[in-house]
């Protein structure tokens with residue numbers, strides 16, 4: 039069975055497409071200007087079972103596995119959505135899995151269920167102003183004081199950080215930079231926790247991004263996910279899903295841009311003939327299509343292996359890099375084929391061009407992926 043070929047997944051594709059057509063496309067430009075998507079969108083997506091895809095029903099999800107989540111991501115972008123929309127609406131895909139994996143009933147009731155019901159928004163905070171690639175070097179610290187931790191430090195570039203009700207936060211439970219990490223759920227409203235600037239960005243305009251500050255924030259020990267000092271492992275285990283989601287966003291963005299460019303080249307005539315009749319243009323589109331299909335096939339292959347429980351850390355890194363490279367090539371070529379119109383805000387391809395640039399940075403950069411691949415080669 040492939041990702042596309044079961045009747046249930048075909049239904050899921052149709053559900054996703056209908057959701058994007060009715061609930062997203064008429065408003066996406068407004069959300070891009072507003073810098074965020076409305077909370078009501080989370081509730082609407084939850085009501086039809088889309089928000090909880092990939093999470094078990096026992097924690098309030100809709101069931102399905104990684105491949106179903108990938109299918110939803112792919113279809114949202116194919117239907118005219120964007121990777122920025124996915125970042126904003128599905129931030130729980132990176133904020134919740136550690137709680138579910140830890141099987142902590144208290145945290146599941148307080149945070150996982152309401153988030154999957156669309157009534158809470160969560161985010162994941164690992165990156166700090168001093169650096170994001172070196173996860174073990176985190177300096178935000180949590181000192182134990184009775185039944186609480188006292189947290190001091192700051193985080194930056196946090197997706198949905200402006201809107202979120204709680205933040206799954208990586209903290210150091212020994213001295214700063216020691217690598218002894220734990221994950222704490224820190225709620226908005228806890229004294230000393232402030233959301234700083236809403237960060238302005240090149241792309242992902244409908245996805246809010248924040249700086250967070252923690253000054254003597256008292257967080258109950260009950261808000262720790264799993265045992266103390268297991269945070270690094272928990273973060274690394276969940277990276278596979280995040281990286282495959284970003285890889286999916288990359289090839290799906292490429293696929294959408296191939297479709298947009300093909301349509302444009304059929305309709306646009308220069309020197310008395312459609313662009314699509316020129317061999318140079320036809321071969322360009324063929325190259326874009328080939329790179330996209332190769333990326334998609336490889337990401338699907340690796341995702342299927344991850345879903346089957348295979349430890350394919352190196353392959354996940356390669357899948358992300360392959361898909362990002364295909365996407366970078368395609369968005370640039372697609373914009374070029376649109377000529378001056380491609381540079382305008384009116385052109386959908388312009389948004390994909392800007393949104394695509396983060397995919398080789400977030401969830402571990404292309405260089406960090408190469409480091410993982412080199413290690414996997416025994417180098």
Ligand SMILES: Cc1cc2nc3c(=O)[nH]c(=O)nc-3n(C[C@H](O)[C@H](O)[C@H](O)COP(=O)(O)OP(=O)(O)OC[C@H]3O[C@@H](n4cnc5c(N)ncnc54)[C@H](O)[C@@H]3O)c2cc1C
Nearest residue numbers: 162163164165169170171195196197399400401402403405
């Ligand atoms: C829009 C957006 C949303 C984000 N959302 C989140 C979020 O929700 N939560 C979160 O925690 N973080 C988030 N991030 C942060 C993102 O994960 C980091 O930006 C990323 O991991 C890189 O970290 P850095 O920016 O600190 O770069 P650095 O780690 O400072 O790296 C800078 C450059 O040096 C390269 N480099 C670093 N180390 C090496 C090495 N050893 N060898 C070779 N090259 C190296 C990197 O590849 C990069 O090109 C987001 C970022 C953006 C822009």
